[in-house]
Amino acid sequence: MSDPVSIWDALLNPFDWVRIPFDSWVSTGIQFLVTHFRPIFQSVRLPINSLLRSFQHLLLNTPPTVVLGVLTASAWQLAGRQVGFFGFLALSLIGFVGAWQPAMVSLSLVLTAVVVCLLLGIPLGVLCARSDPFEKLLRPLLDAMQTLPVFVYLVPVVMLFGVGEAPGVIATVIYALPPLIRLTNLGIRQVPEEVVEAALAFGATPNQILWETQIPLAIPTILAGVNQTVLFALGMSVVTSMIAVPGLGLVVLRGLNGLNVGMAATGGLGILLLAILLDRVTQQVGQIDFQRTWYRRGPIGWGWKRWQRWQARDPH
Amino acid sequence: MIKSLFSLRRSAVMLSLGLALVSGSQIPSKVFSQTTARVEGKVIRPAASTNFYSLFLAEIINEGLKELGYQVETTQQLQVALAHAAVASNDVDFLTAHWENLNYPMIVSNGGEERLERIGVLVDNTVQGYLIDKVTAEAHNIENLEQLRDPKIARLFDADGNGKADLVGCNPGWGCAAVTEHHLEAYELTDTVQFVQGEYDALIADTITRLQQGEPILAYAYSPHWAGAFLQPDENVVWLEVPFTTLPEEQADASQVNTLVNGRNLGFAVDRIRVVANAEYLRNNPVARRWLELVSIPIEDVNAQQKRVHDGEKAPEDIRRHALEWIEANRQLFDSWLDQVRQVAG
Numbered sequence: 262m263s264d265p266v267s268i269w270d271a272l273l274n275p276f277d278w279v280r281i282p283f284d285s286w287v288s289t290g291i292q293f294l295v296t297h298f299r300p301i302f303q304s305v306r307l308p309i310n311s312l313l314r315s316f317q318h319l320l321l322n323t324p325p326t327v328v329l330g331v332l333t334a335s336a337w338q339l340a341g342r343q344v345g346f347f348g349f350l351a352l353s354l355i356g357f358v359g360a361w362q363p364a365m366v367s368l369s370l371v372l373t374a375v376v377v378c379l380l381l382g383i384p385l386g387v388l389c390a391r392s393d394p395f396e397k398l399l400r401p402l403l404d405a406m407q408t409l410p411v412f413v414y415l416v417p418v419v420m421l422f423g424v425g426e427a428p429g430v431i432a433t434v435i436y437a438l439p440p441l442i443r444l445t446n447l448g449i450r451q452v453p454e455e456v457v458e459a460a461l462a463f464g465a466t467p468n469q470i471l472w473e474t475q476i477p478l479a480i481p482t483i484l485a486g487v488n489q490t491v492l493f494a495l496g497m498s499v500v501t502s503m504i505a506v507p508g509l510g511l512v513v514l515r516g517l518n519g520l521n522v523g524m525a526a527t528g529g530l531g532i533l534l535l536a537i538l539l540d541r542v543t544q545q546v547g548q549i550d551f552q553r554t555w556y557r558r559g560p561i562g563w564g565w566k567r568w569q570r571w572q573a574r575d576p577h
Numbered sequence: 578m579i580k581s582l583f584s585l586r587r588s589a590v591m592l593s594l595g596l597a598l599v600s601g602s603q604i605p606s607k608v609f610s611q612t613t614a615r616v617e618g619k620v621i622r623p624a625a626s627t628n629f630y631s632l633f634l635a636e637i638i639n640e641g642l643k644e645l646g647y648q649v650e651t652t653q654q655l656q657v658a659l660a661h662a663a664v665a666s667n668d669v670d671f672l673t674a675h676w677e678n679l680n681y682p683m684i685v686s687n688g689g690e691e692r693l694e695r696i697g698v699l700v701d702n703t704v705q706g707y708l709i710d711k712v713t714a715e716a717h718n719i720e721n722l723e724q725l726r727d728p729k730i731a732r733l734f735d736a737d738g739n740g741k742a743d744l745v746g747c748n749p750g751w752g753c754a755a756v757t758e759h760h761l762e763a764y765e766l767t768d769t770v771q772f773v774q775g776e777y778d779a780l781i782a783d784t785i786t787r788l789q790q791g792e793p794i795l796a797y798a799y800s801p802h803w804a805g806a807f808l809q810p811d812e813n814v815v816w817l818e819v820p821f822t823t824l825p826e827e828q829a830d831a832s833q834v835n836t837l838v839n840g841r842n843l844g845f846a847v848d849r850i851r852v853v854a855n856a857e858y859l860r861n862n863p864v865a866r867r868w869l870e871l872v873s874i875p876i877e878d879v880n881a882q883q884k885r886v887h888d889g890e891k892a893p894e895d896i897r898r899h900a901l902e903w904i905e906a907n908r909q910l911f912d913s914w915l916d917q918v919r920q921v922a923g
Binding site for chain 1: 656657658659661662683686736737738739743745748749750751754773774775776779780782783786787790
């Protein structure tokens with residue numbers, strides 16, 4: 262380094278002289294976790310697997326007609342007659358093009374991921390709304406979760422959690438959780454100051470303010486977050502199929518690897534129809550019909566009306 | 578994955594950039610002294626699959642083509658099925674990842690042998706089969722795949738807790754996946770064995786981790802592949818025999834192929850990796866044709882290179898260096914191939 266040429270060289274090309282071994286740090290760190298803590302990470306699979314098994318049991322071990330009926334009725338109950346009718350058509354089409362079984366596997370995976378997201382996302386969103394420092398801390402992490410290419414964290418997920426459905430759900434949760442946290446946080450922060458002050462003036466405790474004013478008023482925004490989470494989770498299914506997660510994503514991957522366009526399109530159609538259906542259902546839930554209570558809407562309302570009439574019939 | 582669809586489109590841009598780099602990094606010796614006049618400046622577009630062994634083979638071939646005077650474009654790396662389609666549709670000229678028996682359906686689906694010609698033998702005697710960890714094999718005396726019909730034996734290899742053995746296999750849609758699905762049906766294993774499919778490299782990495790942590794494993798494996806550095810038959814794993822030979826009918830005639838390796842029936846045809854090239858291109862380029870026919874690399878050398886890849890030498894320039902080192906170590910053989918090609922060129 263003493264002769265002037267190499268000093269110049271070091272000044273002009275500093276990257277050739279100093280190298281931060283970031284990649285080997287990461288590799289060593291992950292390797293350390295794998296050798297010492299893999300069993301602990303593996304144990305996370307158990308609750309996820311049991312949740313997944315129960316969904317799959319419900320959706321796959323009952324005859325398709327029954328599942329179709331129940332899902333249509335649920336869509337009608339939650340989101341009104343039109344969406345219910347669309348759901349019936351979409352699910353029938355999925356069945357008739359031969360994608361029923363993988364579609365139900367995908368649906369159970371999405372439902373599991375969404376349940377996990379709700380359990381984590383709503384509390385974290387509320388915490389964010391109530392504490393500025395916590396929000397500051399969480400924001401870069403959320404940015405990372407949403408912008409890191411999925412393949413980057415797919416590798417450590419596989420090394421720590423293994424392959425299969427549960428690790429697939431974990432990777433999906435990482436990807437689908439941020440919008441729910443962000444929108445829960447936003448919804449609660451957007452509740453007008455005056456409303457909160459009024460509640461305070463009436464002597465409400467902080468908990469009462471949260472549960473009885475802030476959350477009810479934030480519900481539409483929170484549900485928008487749920488909607489985003491559901492769609493993100495479904496969108497991940499093709500990527501997670503690479504780590505041995507079955508379902509529609511695997512149908513697409515098989516079509517791609519074998520250059521079988523028809524098969525890939527069948528999987529894609531299934532994903533698209535499921536996405537539209539879940540999108541409509543989660544959007545409509547947000548628009549609460551204040552005219553009628555839940556037991557006066559949907560198939561339950563239809564039955565309730567008939568029962569009322571039967572009760573009030575002429576005793577002759 | 579989807580990217581590879583675009584990469585054909587993008588290749589024009591990449592190539593113009595890549596050419597500047599490649600032409601800059603060429604070894605100036607010999608290139609101008611002994612090129613054959615007939616091919617001077619002719620363009621050839623190589624393709625490799627997304628597997629590292631394929632890129633290594635392509636780099637060795639490319640080096641020779643350059644010495645013969647071809648203008649070699651940057652190797653396109655594509656999914657194996659897409660690569661076959663690209664060769665058929667004239668987007669690239671040859672591919673260094675065609676398994677003769679396993680990938681035959683890809684020839685059929687892309688217009689047959691009159692459009693896609695298979696020449697040379699890049700790697701001979703590739704081995705494929707099912708293996709389990711040696712510890713479990715010896716503890717329960719497991720030697721044959723059909724023993725997994727017994728639910729008790731199958732449960733030993735259950736990794737996800739659903740009561741079925743988890744057989745880790747290769748990418749859905751690949752030839753080996755079709756064979757495994759066929760085997761599970763034919764050997765009546767569908768009730769006790771679950772076929773775990775996905776991106777093979779990710780799955781086998783997890784399998785190796787489980788092996789190192791002392792858990793039982795059951796997996797499909799093939800060589801040349803980097804996993805061979807960790808899954809060493811008779812050291813820590815053992816190959817399982819199959820009860821009888823049967824293969825999907827679209828791939829091979831089971832009575833015609835050899836599935837015996839060291840006297841044991843592993844159930845897969847002992848295969849050869851060949852070059853598949855655009856037939857029309859070969860007709861117009863007898864020099865390139867002769868070269869692709871001659872190049873052949875011992876499987877041990879490919880496996881050794883695969884281990885280096887897995888030890889972290891993964892960048893394209895690393896693979897290129899491996900290829901150059903192989904050529905240096907086998908210079909006499911390499912030169913004898915070149916001489917034979919030059920006889921064609923006159």
